[in-house]
Amino acid sequence: xxxxIAMAESFPLELGRAPKKVRHAYTNLVMPMLREKPQHDGAPxxxxxxxxxxxxxxxxxxxYRLVYRVEPSTRLVTLLMLGPRxxxxxxxxxxxxxxxxxxxxxxxxxxxxxxxxxxxxxEAEVALGNEAPEPSLDLDRPLPLLLTTETLAAMGVKEExxxxxxxxxxxxxxxxxxxxxxxxxxxxxxxxxWPRPIEQIVEQPVRLAVEPGDIEVAADGAKSLDxxxxxxxxxxxxxxxxxxxxxxxxxxxxxxGPGSGKSTLAVYCIRALLERxxxxxxxxxxxxxVLLTTYTNALVNASRHIAEQLxxxxxxxxxxxxxxxxxxxxxxxxxxxxxxxxxxxELDQFGARALRECREKSREFSFDPRDLDFLLEEVRLxxxxxxxxxxxxxxxxxxxxxxxxxSAQQRxxxxxxxxxxxxxxxxxxxxxxxxxxxxAASAAKPAYDYVxxxxxxxxxxxxxxxxxxxxxxxSRVFIAADTNxxxxxxxxxxxxxxxxxxxxxxxxILRRNYRTTTEIWRGTRQIxxxxxxxxxxxxxxxxxxxxxxxxxxxxSKRVMGDRLNRFLFDALRDERLAxxxxxxxxxxxxxxxxxxxxxxxxxKPYYAEGRTLDLGRPGxxxxxxxxxxxxxxxxxxxxxxxxxxxxxPAGGGIDESEHRAKELRLFxxxxxRAMRHLLxxxxxxxxxxxxxxxxxxxxxxxxx
Numbered sequence: 006x007x008x009x010i011a012m013a014e015s016f017p018l019e020l021g022r023a024p025k026k027v028r029h030a031y032t033n034l035v036m037p038m039l040r041e042k043p044q045h046d047g048a049p050x051x052x053x054x055x056x057x058x059x060x061x062x063x064x065x066x067x068x069y070r071l072v073y074r075v076e077p078s079t080r081l082v083t084l085l086m087l088g089p090r091x092x093x094x095x096x097x098x099x100x101x102x103x104x105x106x107x108x109x110x111x112x113x114x115x116x117x118x119x120x121x122x123x124x125x126x127x128e129a130e131v132a133l134g135n136e137a138p139e140p141s142l143d144l145d146r147p148l149p150l151l152l153t154t155e156t157l158a159a160m161g162v163k164e165e166x167x168x169x170x171x172x173x174x175x176x177x178x179x180x181x182x183x184x185x186x187x188x189x190x191x192x193x194x195x196x197x198x199w200p201r202p203i204e205q206i207v208e209q210p211v212r213l214a215v216e217p218g219d220i221e222v223a224a225d226g227a228k229s230l231d232x233x234x235x236x237x238x239x240x241x242x243x244x245x246x247x248x249x250x251x252x253x254x255x256x257x258x259x260x261x262g263p264g265s266g267k268s269t270l271a272v273y274c275i276r277a278l279l280e281r282x283x284x285x286x287x288x289x290x291x292x293x294x295v296l297l298t299t300y301t302n303a304l305v306n307a308s309r310h311i312a313e314q315l316x317x318x319x320x321x322x323x324x325x326x327x328x329x330x331x332x333x334x335x336x337x338x339x340x341x342x343x344x345x346x347x348x349x350x351e352l353d354q355f356g357a358r359a360l361r362e363c364r365e366k367s368r369e370f371s372f373d374p375r376d377l378d379f380l381l382e383e384v385r386l387x388x389x390x391x392x393x394x395x396x397x398x399x400x401x402x403x404x405x406x407x408x409x410x411x412s413a414q415q416r417x418x419x420x421x422x423x424x425x426x427x428x429x430x431x432x433x434x435x436x437x438x439x440x441x442x443x444x445a446a447s448a449a450k451p452a453y454d455y456v457x458x459x460x461x462x463x464x465x466x467x468x469x470x471x472x473x474x475x476x477x478x479x480s481r482v483f484i485a486a487d488t489n490x491x492x493x494x495x496x497x498x499x500x501x502x503x504x505x506x507x508x509x510x511x512x513x514i515l516r517r518n519y520r521t522t523t524e525i526w527r528g529t530r531q532i533x534x535x536x537x538x539x540x541x542x543x544x545x546x547x548x549x550x551x552x553x554x555x556x557x558x559x560x561s562k563r564v565m566g567d568r569l570n571r572f573l574f575d576a577l578r579d580e581r582l583a584x585x586x587x588x589x590x591x592x593x594x595x596x597x598x599x600x601x602x603x604x605x606x607x608x609k610p611y612y613a614e615g616r617t618l619d620l621g622r623p624g625x626x627x628x629x630x631x632x633x634x635x636x637x638x639x640x641x642x643x644x645x646x647x648x649x650x651x652x653x654p655a656g657g658g659i660d661e662s663e664h665r666a667k668e669l670r671l672f673x674x675x676x677x678r679a680m681r682h683l684l685x686x687x688x689x690x691x692x693x694x695x696x697x698x699x700x701x702x703x704x705x706x707x708x709x
Contacts, residue, residue: 007040008075010217011236012084014209015581018196019087021161021224027069027087028221035063035071036217043075043082054097056105058118060085060203062093072097072203081236084220085206096202107132113204115550144177144574144607149198152179160197161224166190180574180584181607184623188583189226195581205580208549208681210519211236241270244513248277256482259513262545263677264520267485268304268635271297271457272311274483275324278455292323294452298472299459302328304635306619308459325453329468330438332475333445346438347430355435356381359426363418371418372658379409379658384423389439390465392446396420408663439465446471454481460635461486515545520637522551525683528703529554529676532695533669552579554676554683556699557707558692564709565686566603569642573608573625576640576682584608587640588626590633590675592653596645600627630675641679646672648691669695 020031038050043061046053054060054072063071070093072086086093098108107129110121121129150156152170162170166186173179179198182191212233214220222228237245247253261267275295282293297308309326327335330346347355356377364370372380387407393399400416411419430436446467456476461469461484469484476482518526526547555572559565573587580586589604591597597612604610609624613632626638645651652668655661672695676683687693689708699706 008043008080008082010036010040010082010084010214010220011211012214012220012233013086013206014212014230015196015201015206016084016087017220017223017230018161018193019200020220021193021226022159022197023069023087024159027065028224030065030069031071031087032218032221035065039063039073039082040217043073044077054099055103056118057097057109057116060116070094074207083211083236086201086203088200092200096200098203108202109204113550116203116207144180145175147175148173148179152194156197157194160193161226162190162193163226170194176574176578177607180577183584183607184609188585188621188623189229191583192581193226195578195583199578199581201581204550208522208551235266235269235273237266237270237273238517240513240515240517241266241273245270245273245277248274249281251281253278253281254480256479256484257513259483259485259515260487261485261515262487262518263674264518264637264680265487265515265545266517266519267487267515268299268308268459269311270515271459271483271485272308275312275455275457279324293454295324295455295457296332296453296472296475297324297326297457297459298329298332299635300329300463301460301632301634303632304328304460307636329442329464329471333442333468333471336445336449336471336475337441338444338448341436341441341444342434344431344434344436344441346441347435348438352381352437353377355429356426359422359429362425363422370421371412371415372422376658378655379660380419380422381426382659383407383419384426385437385439386465388419388423389427389437389443390467392443392467392470408660409658439467442471443467446474449474451475451477453477455483456481457483457485459485463634518545518547519549520680521547521677522549522681523547524551524553524703525676525679525681528683528699529673531698531700531703532676533673534698549681551681553703553705554679554685555705555707556685556687556696557709558687558689559709560689562599562603565644565688568707568709569600569603569644569684569686570605570608572642572682572684573604573640576684580639580681582639583623584625585623586638587642588613588628588633588636588638588678589642589644590628590630590678591644592630592651592671594629596650597627597629600644630671633678634674637678637680639679639681641676641682642684642686643672643675644686646685646687646693646696648693651693651695 020028023031034050038045042048043051044053045051050064052062054062059074059076061073061075063073065071065087068090069088070090071084072093074083074085076083086096088096094103098106098113100106105117109116110125110129111133114121152173154167154171157167157170169182169185173182179194212230213236214233219228219233223230223233244259247257259267259270275297278295279293282290297312299305299308305326305328312324312326357374360372360374360377360380364373387393387402387404388399391402393402396417399420400413404411427437427440442465449471452475454477456472458464458469458472473479473482521529557565557568559568569589577584577587589600589610591600601610601612604625604627610627611622611624613626613628651672652665655664676685685696687696
């Protein structure tokens with residue numbers, strides 16, 4: 006049985022830089038041997054790297070070496086590095102005797118076959134201390150290699166991009182080409198100038214090659230990394246296998262913390278269903294209709310991006326990816342006409358009018374203008390969002406978790422307020438968003454063979470009911486959720502979704518985090534210490550390692566801007582990434598304006614609004630915490646984490662403890678968007694209370 010071939014994400018770049026004779030040897034010698042005998046120690050070309058865990062090297066030519074990892078239990082070979090002999094051993098951190106050197110012993114013990122003892126680590130740290138530290142980014146410093154037509158061709162850059170690149174003489178000038186070049190070209194040059202060490206390469210996601218030749222196509226820039234399957238772990242693979250069976254029956258519930266792969270796994274499951282449906286031995290059948298839905302436009306855009314790559318070779322036109330709002334509009338009864346859903350300030354104005362009318366009608370009315378925000382939220386998320394009509398249903402409803410108890414009379418008054426509010430809206434050809442969803446749920450007819458619902462914790466029960474109702478069978482519904490990422494306070498209850506949804510034996514908790522490094526996850530967990538969160542999705546295993554998260558307490562806006570730019574430039578160069586791989590997250594749109602004013606223009610910063618989010622646009626994204634929900638970036642800065650902003654002040658009548666818990670979940674969502682580098686910016690004068698528990702054993706704390 007042959008070994009399967011996989012690769013670290015940077016490997017195609019390294020193969021693309023190799024000379025033609027090395028590429029020829031890779032195709033005709035390396036691949037056949039690695040597929041059959043990757044662990045043939047003592048053979049002319051292969052050798053196990055002593056002291057390294059599972060690492061081997063292949064002598065491709067006299068002066069070129071390939072480093073790969075072998076996992077015998079899963080029969081998987083992962084291609085890691087390819088380059089000139091001297092460069093490869095430097096990047097391996099090996100000594101002259103080819104054993105792991107001080108850098109590996111001190112900073113990457115997870116790469117070692119044997120755990121070093123305290124004395125060995127101490128000696129390695131002393132040796133490292135005698136070496137000159139790598140300088141941080143200096144935008145005026147000359148590039149380590151002059152970019153000429155010859156060097157660019159050697160990096161695998163196409164001739165059409167030579168003209169722009171040869172003008173870049175410094176690090177700053179190269180970064181300034183962001184937007185003038187395709188992102189993959191800039192990344193190819195960055196990786197060529199600063200090849201990654203083994204510690205960074207093994208922290209990259211592993212991509213499977215369906216055909217070994219696909220890697221060469223990617224090396225030439227003709228195939229994107231997203232079109233390669235991610236290597237799923239045994240837990241994810243076991244769940245995916247359920248969808249490959251002819252009798253695949255759910256419903257299925259997947260829970261997991263940030264970075265556990267819930268959203269990606271959903272697309273993989275859709276792929277498995279489409280592949281099984283297309284098997285030639287099956288009788289001809291109509292195309293399989295699949296619905297994938299979630300809460301925000303940003304999440305839909307991200308899901309479409311993944312689906313475009315993974316489903317490209319399939320009949321994927323029958324896969325519909327939409328927000329719940331778009332689905333509701335599509336399935337509204339004709340009687341609703343063009344009624345528009347109101348939000349924000351307009352909703353506040355209608356709410357104030359309804360409250361005023363209630364108080365004018367009865368002096369005993371239980372609420373006053375200070376309670377307006379609470380009343381609107383109660384109507385939207387509980388009364389309408391749970392489909393509680395008539396009043397008796399609301400009077401009997403269990404409101405546990407809402408944070409503010411209500412007497413029977415107060416509930417009657419809430420219902421009276423709701424009747425006046427919705428009646429006034431209807432007279433103006435307007436409605437609540439939740440009303441529109443509820444109406445669509447009542448009118449929905451089964452239209453899809455399978456329904457996939459992502460980020461379900463932020464959908465109301467009537468929204469879930471709408472999505473489930475569009476499916477032909479409740480046994481073909483997939484739901485992914487994590488209550489610790491609930492940032493809209495909807496009061497989700499599985500029992501309200503539908504009596505036919507029984508998850509017993511078909512639920513799975515994903516317990517590995519493939520997004521956030523161990524260091525960032527530990528630091529973020531510290532913020533949540535002692536808070537009432539779901540421990541099932543907090544107590545998970547992290548896979549990758551990286552630098553510590555940073556908390557910078559700045560003395561002025563100028564200092565904060567300088568620190569933000571230095572962080573972005575350093576982290577992007579450290580990861581050999583283009584600026585589009587970085588995001589700055591803020592609590593409000595007003596904060597975004599302040600951040601855009603200080604980010605270095607060479608990074609091409611722009612406001613990334615959730616409804617129009619373009620994942621292919623170059624430049625650093627500056628966006629709200631809400632808009633970043635469900636997304637991930639190698640480099641993340643969370644800006645203006647200050648008292649009075651994070652948490653944002655509660656609205657009138659909103660329970661303070663519940664509001665604080667929701668704001669904390671939002672802040673945790675923001676921090677866990679970071680994959681490799683995280684910076685939290687606050688002021689020395691008024692830091693957010695959420696930062697009070699941070700300590701220097703898990704964070705790098707700066708006072709600037």
